[in-house]
Amino acid sequence: MKPSYQKAWFFVLPVLVLVAFNALIPMMTVVNYSVQETFGNNLFFWEGVSWFEKLLNSDRFHAALGRQFLFTGIILAIEIPLGVAIALAMPRKGIWVSVCLVLMALPMLIPWNVVGAMWNIFTLPDIGLLGYFMNHVLGVDYNMTQSPLAAWMTIVAMDVWHWTSLVVLLSYAGLVSIPDAYYQAAKIDGASNWAVFRYIQLPKMKRVLTIAVLLRFMDSFNIYTEIFVLTGGGPGNSTTLLSIDLVKIALGQFDLGPAAAMSLIYFAITLLVSWLFYTLMMRNET
């Protein structure tokens, strides 16, 4: 048991000040906007909770929220199993491990708008590698500026490309922490591959996998730059996820009140889902 020591607060103080400066002041600004109406010139009028009421009843918000959950659901369903499968197939030792890890981590270190631009160049119908291959080799009509389905497949492929490695790295870290003795015992018992996975590897990966799901949920739910650069939310509104819609309202139309109300609801949803994960995780640990 750790000793109780109230002066430890002084150790935490610098962190508290810096994060509070960045988190609380902007948050207060957002709350302030969310209950007012402005027509520019720094004139503000009290609006109460009407922005929240309007937003929660608006079809536009429901549609963007629906698309957001669909996107996050799809990429979690692909990236988590895929990441675990790749981690299981990775070599455990030797020089190839380092080579694999460095190459796999590379997509995560590319600035997000470059990721968007890269996939844009990659998928251009006649001069992009993927676009050319789809249209002229496979003969499939593929143009993500025209077809919503193509746009969705492209943003999902981009996110899988961008972030599956995070799941691989985490799962791999969980796997290498399993002592060899476990595998030897399983071999003596004549356990099948599936049994080894189900009763040895999966339980050992449970903790890192929960972290992986949590991180992938938070980041995919907040995704903005990559999709904005790649599709701009189009064609039509088909890939306008929550954050893209939010920026359209706040900076495009300069409707600060509705945008602020939307920010708060958006943040609250992220917080709620993450808190659920967090408490589940804490319960598993104790």
Add this chain to the structure above:
Amino acid sequence: MQKRSWVPIIYILFLMLPIYWLVAMSFKTTGEILSGFSLFPQTWTFDNYRVIFTDPTWYWGYFNSIIYVSLNTVISVTVALPAAYAFSRYRFLGDKQLFFWLLTNRMAPAAVFALPFFQLYSAVNLFDTHIAVALAHCLFNIPLAVWILEGFMGGVPKELDETAFVDGYSFPRFFTKIFLPTIGAGVGVAAFFCFMFSWVELLLAKTLTAVYAKPIAAVMTKTASSAGYELGLLAAAGTLTIIPGAIVIYFVRHNIAKGFALGRV
């Protein structure tokens, strides 16, 4: 195990394809790009790179990015170290709540904060400075650094602290001479992740800068729209943004997997 080694190979090939295409594009002339499909550059050109290395707007974009990313990494890790120590060694009033509150800032969508950040940093006269971006990125990097460091510190037995204090070490001396070297790998991993998330973030960096501290990624977006979409130039600039990340990742390749695994949520 050996039979399945084709799985990572196929995956890595998939990862490399878009990167290859970006690099290939960067060596093509605009004429060649627009005239049609070619798997390899037909006439190799370094013009795109020459433009970047000779135009101050371009190369200062790189310097700006590297300056605020380094500043942010130093600030984040420095303030996170004592905090992580407190979380890993002591109980204090509200510690669990504080820890979760810190993590919630990792969840805040940057899009939510863009406009208020602009107003806040304009109000304190820091708009368009490197330090503004470095401080703003602390929002999500400090919680991450605390989280990772706390995990590493939790793995160091408490007896180390106690023995040092019995031997007459003062706290600052113990911390810098004994404790820091012990968790060196953790500091490296935390710094790596701070570097990474500050390097790849664009929305806040773009919002908080105009001319003097403009990050390379923002220079790219602006050029893409104003210069009639010069794909070759864009590809060359994109290729160059991959290099710093690749260098940093090479140095922490042995510890990167450990970084999150040891962290407590």
